Amino acid sequence: MLLPILLLAAAGFTVLTTEFIIVGLLPGIARDLQVSVSQAGLLVTLFAFTVACCGPFLTAWCARFDRKRLFIGILLVFAASNALAAVASNIYVMGLARLIPALGLPVFWALASETAVDIVGPAYAGRAIAKISFGVVCATVFGIPVGTLIGDALGWRAAFAVLAVLALAKALLLYGYLPRTPRQTPASSLLGQFGILRSRLLQGHVLLSVLVFSGMFTAYTYLADMLERLAGFDGSRVGWYLMGFGAVGLVGNSLGGRAVDRHPLLASSGFCAVMVIGLVAVVPSMQSTVGLMLALAIWGATQAALFLVSHVRLIKAAPKAPAFAASLNIAGANLGIGLGAVIGGWVIDTLGLARLGFSAAVLITSSVILGLWLMSARFQPEAS
Template identity: 35%
Template sequence: MESIVTSVSKATVPSLMLCVFGITTGEFVIAGILPDVARDLAVSIPAAGLLVTAYAIGMIVGGPVLTALTARYPRKPLIMTLLAITIAGNLASALAPAYPVLFAARVVTALVTSTFFANAIVIAVSTAAPGRQASTVSKLVFGMNLAMILGAPIGTFLGSGYGWRAPFLAIAACCAVGLLLVTRLVPDVRDATPATSAVAELRVFRRGDVLLAIAVTAVANAGLLMVFTFFASLVTEISGFAAGAVAVLLLVYGVGAAAGNVAGGRLSDRAPMAAQLGLLAALAAALVAMWALSGNMAATAVMVFVVGALGFSVIPGMQARVLATAAGAPTLAMAVNASAYQLAAAFAAWLGGRVIDGGLGLRALYLVGAVVTVAGIGVSAYAWLRDRSRTPEPATQP
C-alpha cells in the first residue's frame, strides 16, 4: 500500500507543480512586458500598472470567498474547473482588443488563483508518504519560485521577440498541459478532509490575530511590490539598460528570491519575529541604496539580486504566522495569505502610479518603497509586542 501511495504522490506533485508554475508565471510576467502593453494599447505606464491591481483585486476577492464557498466540493473536479478558467482567462488576455478587456480578463483569471493553490496543497499533502508532508508542500512552493526564476524571464523574452500577447498564449498552453496531467495522474481525494461550510470557514476572519497577520503581510510587502510592478521601466529609463536586458535582470531577481526564500525560512525557524524585523530593515536600506545607485548599471544589477533576496526572505515567516493564527481553517489560510500579498500588490501599483503622475518621477519609487517598508516594520513590531504581552493559556495536557 505504501508503494502505491508513493507512486501516486510522485505523479501528483509534478503535475501540480507544472500548474502552479504556469499560473504563477501569469501573475509575474506583467512586470517584464508592462511598457509594451502600455504602448500597444495606447495607455500610460501608471494605467498599465493598474493591470497588477486588477489581478490583485481578483485574488483578494476570489481567494477567501471562493475557497470558502467551494469547501464542500470534491477537490479534483474543482481544480480541473479552476484550471479551465485560468486557460480561458489567459487566452482572453492574449486576444484582448482593448485595455478594458485585458483588465477584465486579468480579474477573472485571478479570481480562481488562490483557491487553486489552496486545494493543490491539500491534494499534494494527502497523497504524500507519512512524514513527508512538509517537503511535499515545499515542492509546490518551488513551482512558484520557478515561475519567478524562469517563467517571468522567459515570458519577457517572448514578449520582446513576438509581442506582449505571446506570453499569455504560452501560459495558456502550459496550463492546458497541466490540465491533461491532472485529469490522468492526480487522484480524487474528496474524502481526505472533512467537509465544512462557508460560514464555518469564514469565521476565521473574526479573530484579531488573523487580521493582524494579514496586515503584516500586506504592509510589509507593499514597498518591494511597488518597485517590482514598474521594474521594466525603472531599469530601462533610469538605469539605462536595453529592453532586451529586462529578462536577464528578472532572472537575477528570481535567483536572489529563491536564495532569500531558503535563507529566510531558516532564520525564521530560529527567531521568527527578530528575523522578520531585521530582514525588513535590511530591505528598506537596500531600496534606498538602489535609489542612490540607480544611475550605475553594474551596481543596479547587483542590487537587483540583493533586493530580490531580501524581499523574499521575509515571506516564509509571514506564511508561518498566517498558518498558525488560522489553524482552524487550513485551506482558507493558504488563500488568506495569498490575498494579503495581493492586497499589497494592488496598493503598490496604485501608489506607484500616483507617485509617477504626481511629478516625483520613476526614481522616487525606490524611496517611497523604502518608507512603506518601514511602515511594515512598525506593524510587525506591534504584532510582536502584542504576542509577548498576551498571557499564555494553561496547558490542557501534560
C-alpha cells in the same frame, strides 16, 4: 509523495505567469487594442483587486470540493481565459479574459498549499510550500521574461496562446498523476472558516501581509524604470538584471521555507529587516556594478523569502481553516501590490524616482515593527 507537490508547483508556474506576464506585454496590447498604456494598465489593477476582493470568499466556498477535480477545473478555466485573451478584439473582451483567471488564482494557490501540508504534515509545512513556491519563483525568473520575448518576436497574442496550451497540458498531467490525498485537517463549515476573522492575531497577520507587499511593490513595480533612468541601462540589460533579481529568489525561497517552520513571525521580521538594507542601498549603488548587484541580490532574495513566509504565517496562524487563512494572505498581498503601485507612483511624481527605495524601506520597517508587536505577550493567548 514528492511527485504530487512537484505537479502542483508546475501548475502554479502557469497560474502565476498568467497573472504577471501582462506587465511586459502592456505596450503591445495598448497599441493593438487602440487604448493608452495607462488604460491597458487597468488590466493589472483589475486582476489584483479581483483576487483581493473575491479570493477569501471563493476559497471558503470551494474548500468543500474534491481537490483533484477542483485543480483540474481551474487549469481548464485558465486555458480558456488565456485563449480568449489571445483572440481579444477590444479592451472589454481582454478585461473579461483577465477577470476570469483572477477568480481562480487565489483558490488554486490557497488549496494547493493546504494540500501540500496535508501530504507532508504541518511540521514540514514551510518546506512543502517552498516546493510549490518554486513554481512561483520560476514564473518570475523564466515565465515572465520568456513570455515577454515571445511577445516581442511573435506578438502578445502568441504569449497568451502558449499559456493556454501550457494550462491545458498541466490539467492533463494532474488528471493522470495527481492522487486524491486524504485530508489531515477536517474541513470547516463556511461560517466556521469566517469565524477565524475574530482573532486579533489573525487580523494582525493579514495587516502584516498588506504592509509587506505594499513596501515591496512600492519599489518593485518601478524597478525597470529605476534601472533605465537612474543606472542608464538599455532594455536588454534591464531584462538580464530582472532575471538575476528573480534568480536569487531561488535562494531566498529555500531560506524562507526553513526559517518559517521555526518561527513564522520572527522569520517575517528578520527578512524584512534585511530587505531594508537592500532597498536603502539600491539607488546609491546605481553607478557601481558590484554595489548594485549586491543591493539587488539582498532585495531579491528577501522578497522571494517573504512571498513564502507570509503565506505560511497565515496557514500556521489558523490551523482550523488553513486554506481560508492562505486566501486571506493572497487577498492582503494583492491589496498590497495595488497599494504599492499607487504609492510608488505618488513618490515618483512628488519626491522623485531616486526616493523610491527609501520610501519602500519606510513601509518595510513598519512591517518589522508590526511583526515584533504581534510576537508580544498580549497576543500569546490567541496565538495558542
